[in-house]
Amino acid sequence: MRIERVTGQLSLRRTIETGTEEQRRAVRQIIDDVRKHGDAALKTYTEKFDQVTLDSLRVTEAEMKAAYEAMAEDLLCFIREAAANIRDYHARQKRESWMMTKEDGTILGQKLTPLDAVGLYVPGGTAAYPSSVLMNVIPAQVAGVKRIVIVSPPNKHGTLPAGVLVAANELGVKEIYKVGGAQAIAALAYGTETIQPVDKIFGPGNIYVALAKREVFGQVAIDMIAGPSEIVVLADETAKANEVAADLLSQAEHDERASSILVTPSMKFALEVASEVEKQLETLPRKEIAAASLEQYGAIYVTETLEEAVEVVNELAPEHLEVITAEPTSLLGQIRHAGAIFLGRFSSEPVGDYFAGPNHVLPTNGTARFSSGLSVDEFVKKSSIILYSEQALQEHGTKITALARLEGLEAHARAVEERLKSRT
Structure with missing residues (x-):
């Protein structure tokens, strides 16, 4: 990993999911094909991109049974315990509709309504992600969403990973489809003969999935355009170099574009961590991916003071932030920008x-400056309620008409004046 003393602006590389013009054209073509040809297009693209021919897009009971048979009993218990932790945390986020009555009889309020239907994209490829199922489905259920749909690319056997299927079934999700890529996003947005459309799409994917979510936004809502995973570790010499190195590698193994950064006021500690990273990298199963990530997007920033290190963290606005210092909680008030904050040596990002309970779907690419992690709020919509009393309208009507005419909207003003002419 490169070590850099911080003397000014950071030389930070980020990966923005904009794609090439060729990729954008390809995505638009796929979406258009799915809109026109439905299931047939989904099967054609699945055969083209996933090299498998499907008889049925929907996961069958036999496939679900086989998934349970392949799942070790202790892992099933761990999935259930993790799900309970996640549900407990998100249940505390749930808000209620509210109403208030003013002295003049006016009633104001806000009505919270769960979305009717949401779609969850679960990535395939080099790893299986049952945790993505738990983190997206549970807050939707807590919010009260009735219809939850999962899509995920099939493997060469035409099935989905056992962990994904078991996690979905444990949560009671019944609509699970073996389709991935931009074609899956198109199906969720516009519907096909088999897959009915949803109102909002959640979940990360490759560049084609990200571009497809951009294309269908407006037809449906989307959660975010997720970039590669990021971790920043803020540490002083009280931290253990081997543990910090392991945490940096935990993100580097995700993706060649993942970002792993250490910020420390100690050059001695920086050198120790860099040495540990190289040592641990040698035995990592996903060594090539992690090495490429560290080469392109890894860094160790060395500052003069711990206070300067905190400012660097705020500039980075990372997805995941670990604070491993002598007194980590004392720095919490100074941290302004981070998707999730892990305090202390034993709060490793995994x-x-x-397992802990908070959501792992978090803002990337510095967007923690203005956005938050996935929560129950993302699965509801809010409607304001206004029941204005006659007394209030008589008292404030002329103010309202004046504001309307200030904007040149005469009909707005007259709509209020018609009610001011006569009192019931």
Whole structure:
């Protein structure tokens, strides 16, 4: 990993999911094909991109049974316990509709309504992600969403990973389809003979999935355009170099475009961590991916003071932030920008990925400056309620008409004046 003293603006590389013009054209063509040809297009693209011919797009009971048979009993217990932790955390986020009555009889309020239907994209490819199922489905259920649809690319056998199927079934999700890529996003947005459309699409994917979500936004809502995974570790010399190195590698193994960064006021500690990273990298199963990630997007920033290190963290606005210092909680008030904050030596980032309870769907590419992680709020919509009393309209009507005429909207003003002419 490169070590850089911070003397000014950071030389930070980020990966923005904009794609090439060729990729954007390809995505638009796929979406158009799915809109026109429905299931037939889904099967054609599945055969082209996933090299498998499907008889049925929907996961069958036999496939679900086989998934349970392949799942070790202890892993099933761990999935259930993780799900309980996640549900407990998100249940505390749930808000209620509210109403208030003013002295003049006016009633104001807000009505919260769960979305009717949401779609969850679960990535395939080099790894299986049952944790993505738990983190997206559970807040939707807590919010009260009735219809939850999962799509995911099939493997060469025409099935989905056992962990994904078991996690979905444990949560009671019945609509699970073996389709991935831009074609899956198109199906969720516009519908086919088999897959009915949804109102909002969640979940990360490759560049084609990201571009497809951009294309269908407006027809449906989307959660975010997720970039590659990121971790920043803020540490001083009280941290252990081997543990920090392991945490950096935990993100680097995700993707060649993932970003792993250490920020520290100690050059001595920086050198120790860099050495540990190289040592641990040698035995990592996903060594090539992690090495490429560290080469392109890894860094160790060395500052003069811990206070300067905190400012660097705020500039980076990372997806995941670990604070491993002598007194980590004392720095919490100074941290302004981070998707999730892990305090102390034992709060390693994978704890949040899988088990603790908070959501692991977090803002990337510095968007933690203005956005938050996935929560129950993302699965509801809010309607304002206004029941204006006659007394209030008589008192404030002329103010309203004046504001309407200030904007040149005479009909707005007259709509209020018609009610001011006579009192019931």
